[in-house]
Amino acid sequence: MPDFYGTTLSNGLMLGTAQYPSPAILADAFKRSAASVATVSLRRESGQDRAGQDFWQLIRDLGVHILPNTAGCHSVKEAVTTAHMAREVFDTKWIKLEVIGEEDTLQPDVFGLVEAARILSEDGFQVFPYTTEDLVVADRLLQAGCEVLMPWGAPIGSGLGLNNLFGLRAMRAHFPDVPLVIDAGLGLPSQAAAAMELGFDAVLLNTAVAKAGDPASMADAFAKAIKAGQLANAADPMAPRDMAAPSTPVIGKAFLT
Amino acid sequence: MSEIAIIGAGVAGLCVARALLDRGAQVQLIDRHADIGAHACSWWAGGMLAPFCEGESAEEPVVRLGCEAVDWWAAKTQAVHRRGSFVVSPARDKSDLARFARRTQGHREVTGPEIVALEPDLGDRFSKGLFFEDEAHLAPRAALAQLRTSLVADGTEFIQDDADPDVYAKRGLTIDCRGFQAKDQLKELRGVKGEMLILSCPDVALSRPIRMLHPRVPIYIVPRGDGIFMLGATMVEGHAGKHITARALLELLSAAYALNPVFGEAEVLEIGVDSRPAFSDNLPRIRRDGNLIRVNGLYRHGFLLAPAVARMVAELIFDDIKPEMMDEDTA
Numbered sequence: 355m356p357d358f359y360g361t362t363l364s365n366g367l368m369l370g371t372a373q374y375p376s377p378a379i380l381a382d383a384f385k386r387s388a389a390s391v392a393t394v395s396l397r398r399e400s401g402q403d404r405a406g407q408d409f410w411q412l413i414r415d416l417g418v419h420i421l422p423n424t425a426g427c428h429s430v431k432e433a434v435t436t437a438h439m440a441r442e443v444f445d446t447k448w449i450k451l452e453v454i455g456e457e458d459t460l461q462p463d464v465f466g467l468v469e470a471a472r473i474l475s476e477d478g479f480q481v482f483p484y485t486t487e488d489l490v491v492a493d494r495l496l497q498a499g500c501e502v503l504m505p506w507g508a509p510i511g512s513g514l515g516l517n518n519l520f521g522l523r524a525m526r527a528h529f530p531d532v533p534l535v536i537d538a539g540l541g542l543p544s545q546a547a548a549a550m551e552l553g554f555d556a557v558l559l560n561t562a563v564a565k566a567g568d569p570a571s572m573a574d575a576f577a578k579a580i581k582a583g584q585l586a587n588a589a590d591p592m593a594p595r596d597m598a599a600p601s602t603p604v605i606g607k608a609f610l611t
Numbered sequence: 612m613s614e615i616a617i618i619g620a621g622v623a624g625l626c627v628a629r630a631l632l633d634r635g636a637q638v639q640l641i642d643r644h645a646d647i648g649a650h651a652c653s654w655w656a657g658g659m660l661a662p663f664c665e666g667e668s669a670e671e672p673v674v675r676l677g678c679e680a681v682d683w684w685a686a687k688t689q690a691v692h693r694r695g696s697f698v699v700s701p702a703r704d705k706s707d708l709a710r711f712a713r714r715t716q717g718h719r720e721v722t723g724p725e726i727v728a729l730e731p732d733l734g735d736r737f738s739k740g741l742f743f744e745d746e747a748h749l750a751p752r753a754a755l756a757q758l759r760t761s762l763v764a765d766g767t768e769f770i771q772d773d774a775d776p777d778v779y780a781k782r783g784l785t786i787d788c789r790g791f792q793a794k795d796q797l798k799e800l801r802g803v804k805g806e807m808l809i810l811s812c813p814d815v816a817l818s819r820p821i822r823m824l825h826p827r828v829p830i831y832i833v834p835r836g837d838g839i840f841m842l843g844a845t846m847v848e849g850h851a852g853k854h855i856t857a858r859a860l861l862e863l864l865s866a867a868y869a870l871n872p873v874f875g876e877a878e879v880l881e882i883g884v885d886s887r888p889a890f891s892d893n894l895p896r897i898r899r900d901g902n903l904i905r906v907n908g909l910y911r912h913g914f915l916l917a918p919a920v921a922r923m924v925a926e927l928i929f930d931d932i933k934p935e936m937m938d939e940d941t942a
Contacts, residue, residue, distance in 0.1 A: 372848075375668040377801075378892035396849075408801035409849035412891060511826060567714060 356390075356555040358502050358533055359448070359480040361419065363390040366550060366580045368421065368535065369573060370394075370560025377412045379569050384416050387573035392418050393450055393558060395425035396440045410443055421482060423450040428463075430470045437474050449474060450482045450504070450537075450558075460510045464491040468498050475499025484537050487521035489528050496532065503529065504537035504558065507549065511561045513541025516548055526553045543572075543579030550583025551591065614639055615928075616785045618774050622653035622751075622913040623906050623920065624788035625758045629687060630921035632765055634929050640762070643773040643792075647755050652790055653913050655807055655883035657833050657843050658751040659820045660684065660915060661696045663717035663743050672894060672935070673912055674716075676919035681747045683918035687761065690754035692819070696746040697730060699737040700824040701869065707824040708739060718743045732815050732871055748820050748833055751914060780903035786924065787905045791888040797907055802886025804847040805911070806859045810867070812877035813838030823870055830866040839880070842867050846911070855882050887911050895920050897927065898939040904928075 356363045368391035374380040384392065394413050413420060422440030427433040430453065437449045453470055455463025462484055468491065471481045475498055483495050487505045495503060505525060508514035516522060517539065526534060536549040537558040546557045557580060566572035615631055617624045620642035628638045644650055662677030685691040698718070700708040712718065718741040726733055726740050763769065776796070779785040787793055794800050817840070822831040833841045845859045860882075867874040889910040890896055897920065898905040906924060909916055923934035933940065 375670070376889075376891065376893035377848075381891070394849075407849075408799075412801070 356533055356535075358482070363419065363556070364388070365390050365577065366554075366556035366584060367391075367573075367577050368393060368556055368558040369563060370423075370558070371413055372425075372560055373564035374569055377409070380564075381412070381416060382570040383563055383573035384418060386570040387563075387577035389573065389577065390418060391421050391556075391558075392416050393421045393423045393560070394444075395423045396436055396443065414444075419448070420444050420446055421448050421450050422446065424452045425450075426454065427452060428454050430466045430473070433466070433470045434473055437470075437479060441479070447478060447480045448482065449479050450484060452484045461506070462486060464488065467491070468494045471495055471500050472498035482535070487518055487525050489525060492525060492529065496529075502533045502535065504535040506538045507536045507545065507557075508539025510538045512539050513562060514539055515541060515545035516552075519552075522549075522554075523552055543575045546576050547579040547583035547586075550580055551586050553587050556580075613637070613783050616641060616774075616779045616783065617788055618642070618776050618779065618785065619788035619790060619792065620644075620647060620759070620769065621651040621788065621790055622656070622755065622917045623790065623909055624786075625755060625762065626917035626921035627786055627788055627906060627924050628762055628767060629758060630918075630925040631928070632762065632767065634925045636928070637766070638762075639768040639770060641770045641772050641774045641779070643771070645771045647752075647759070649883070652885045652887060653751060653755060655805065655843075655885050656751040656914055657807070657820070657831060657841055658749045658754070658835075658914060659696060659746070659831065659833060660691070660748055661743065661746040661820065662915060663715050663746060664696060664698065664822060665912065665915065666716065667711050667714045669912070670892065670894060673916065677912065677915040679919045679922070680915045680917075681745075684749050684754060684914070685747075688749070688754045688757040690749040690751075690757060691747055692749065693747040694819040695742055695744045696748065696820040696822070697740055697742055698822045698824065699726075699733070699740040699870075702738065704824060704826060705739065707826065708741065711824060712741055715741075715743075717745055730817055730819070730821070732817060732873075733821070734871070736871070746820075749914065750835055754914070776903055776905075780901060783902060784928070785903050787903060787907070790907065790909070791886050793888070793905065793907055797905065799890060800888050800907060801848075801891075803889050803910065804845065804852070804884065804886055805843065806845040806847075806855045806863070807841060807843030807883045808860075808863055808879055809835075809881040809883070810840045810842055810874065810877040811838055811880050812840060812874055814873050814876060815840070815871055821870065823866060825866060828862040828866045830863060830870075832867060832870060840877070843883075844911075853884060855884050895936050896939075897923055897934045897937045899927070899937070900939070900941050 367389040369389040424433040424436040453463045453466040508517045533555045535556045540559045563573045614637040620640045660680045662674045666674040721742045776787040817834045820833040890908040893910045895908045926932040
C-alpha cells in the first residue's frame with residue numbers, strides 16, 4: 355500500500371474534487387470508490403469569507419486524507435503563497451505542488467517546481483510535486499526535500515493515458531524506493547491499471563471521473579482497475595516473448611491425425 | 612385564509628406570490644430592499660429557459676420541472692422569446708459536442724448552411740451545432756418587473772423590511788424565499804460564485820442563446836435585444852469574493868471573442884458577481900417547520916425552476932400535497 359511521508363493509505367486511488375455536477379455526486383464517487391485521498395485546488399482569494407468555507411467543509415466531510423493543490427499557479431511565489439493558504443484552511447502539511455509552465459499543455463515549469471519544492475520543504479511542508487518523467491528533474495526534486503514524485507501520464511484533462519511508457523518505466527527502475535504517483539492525463543481505468551502494473555504506487559485523477567456521465571460508477575471502475583493493476587504487479591507478471599509458448603504440452607501429442 | 616407573508620422578493624418570492632395569488636390567497640411580499648436590483652441573484656440571471664441543455668450536467672428533476680417554465684413565464688409576462696437555443700463547440704473540441712448530444716434530449720444536429728440561416732452572425736466559424744428548438748429565453752429584469760407590476764395590480768402589498776422569518780411565522784403562514792440570505796437558518800446551503808458581464812455590441816445580431824462548449828471556459832451568451840448581450844457565467848466553488856477576478860474577466864471575454872471577433876469592439880456595461888444558493892445535490896428544497904415554509908437552493912436554475920417550485924408550494928398549502936422537493940416537514 356502506498357506510504358507517503360509516513361502515512362500509509364488503504365489504496366492507490368487519489369481523486370480530485372473539481373468539475374463534478376454537484377457535491378452530492380462528488381461524495382457518491384468517493385463513497386463508491388473508497389478513494390483514499392481527495393485533492394482540492396485552492397486559489398488565493400479563497401478561505402476569506404463564510405460562503406467560501408462551505409465547499410471546503412463538504413470536502414472535509416468526505417473523511418479521507420486531503421491533499422491541497424496549487425493548481426493554476428504559474429510562478430514560484432504564487433505557488434508558495436497558495437501552499438501557505440492551504441495549510442491554514444486544511445490544517446495539513448501535505449501540498450500537491452503545481453507550477454504551470456506552458457498554457458496549452460499545462461506542463462510543469464520544472465525549474466520553478468524545484469525551487470518552490472525546496473522553499474516549501476524547508477518550511478516544513480510535505481511536498482507532492484507534479485512533474486514530468488525527466489530523471490534529472492526527479493533527482494533534483496528529491497534533493498530539494500520531496501519524498502514522493504508525481505510524473506504526468508499525459509497533459510492535464512487530456513485523457514490520453516500513459517504517453518511515455520519508456521520514460522515512466524525508467525523512472526520506476528531508477529527510483530525503486532521512492533513512492534511514485536501517476537498524476538494527470540488518465541481517461542480510462544485500463545490506463546490506471548497499466549500504471550499500477552508498471553509498479554507505480556498510486557494514480558491521481560479528476561476529469562476522467564468528474565466528467566463521466568456517471569461519475570460514481572467511473573470512480574468505482576478506476577478503483578477496481580487500480581486494485582487489479584496492483585495485484586498483477588505484486589504477482590510478478592510473466593515477461594512478454596516473441597515466440598508462442600503453448601500452455602498445453604505438445605510432446606507426445608499425435609501430429610498426424 | 613389570512614394573509615400569507617413571503618420574505619424575499621427575488622425570482623423565487625415573486626413566483627411563489629403569483630402562484631398563491633392565482634389560487635386565491637392574499638399575500639404580502641417583504642424584502643430588505645425597496646426594489647429588486649444588484650443585491651439579488653435573479654438580477655444577474657442569464658434568463659435561459661433551457662431545461663434540455665441543463666440536462667447535460669443537472670439531475671432529472673431539473674429537466675422535467677424546467678419544462679414548465681417556458682409556458683409559465685409566457686403566460687405571466689411578455690418577456691419570453693421562443694426561438695430555441697443553440698450549442699456549438701470550436702472544431703478542436705468537437706468531441707465535447709458529441710458528448711453533449713449524447714447526454715441531452717430535444718435537439719437536432721445542424722450543420723454549416725443551416726447554422727448560417729439560423730444565426731447569420733456565427734458565420735462559418737462553426738461547422739456543426741445542436742439546435743434545441745423547444746427552448747426559450749427571457750429578459751430577466753423585465754420579467755421580474757412585470758411580475759411585480761401584476762402582483763401590485765392584484766392588490767399585493769410590498770413592504771421594505773429586513774424581516775426575520777421566525778418572527779413573521781409567529782403571526783401566520785410565512786414563506787422564506789431569501790436565497791443565500793437564509794444561510795443563517797439553513798446551514799448546509801452553500802454559495803456557488805458566478806461572474807457575468809453585460810455587453811453592448813450593436814454590430815452583432817443573435818436571435819437566441821448560444822452556448823459554446825470548451826474544456827476550460829464554457830460560456831453562454833444571451834441576446835437581450837437592442838444590441839445588448841449577457842455573457843456568462845463562471846461557476847466557482849469555494850470562492851466567494853465580492854468582485855470578478857481578472858482571470859474570469861479575461862476568460863469570458865476571450866470566449867466571446869472566439870464566438871465572434873466583433874465582440875472585441877463590445878462595450879462592457881455591467882459586471883455582475885453573486886453567489887447562487889445551492890444544496891449539495893444542486894436541487895431545490897421546500898421545507899416546512901410549523902408556520903414557516905422555506906424555499907431555497909434554486910442554484911443556477913432560478914427562472915427555470917421557480918414556476919414549478921411555486922406550484923408545489925401552492926399545492927402544499929391548498930391541497931396538502933407533499934412536494935417531491937420536500938425533505939423536512941414538521942407541520
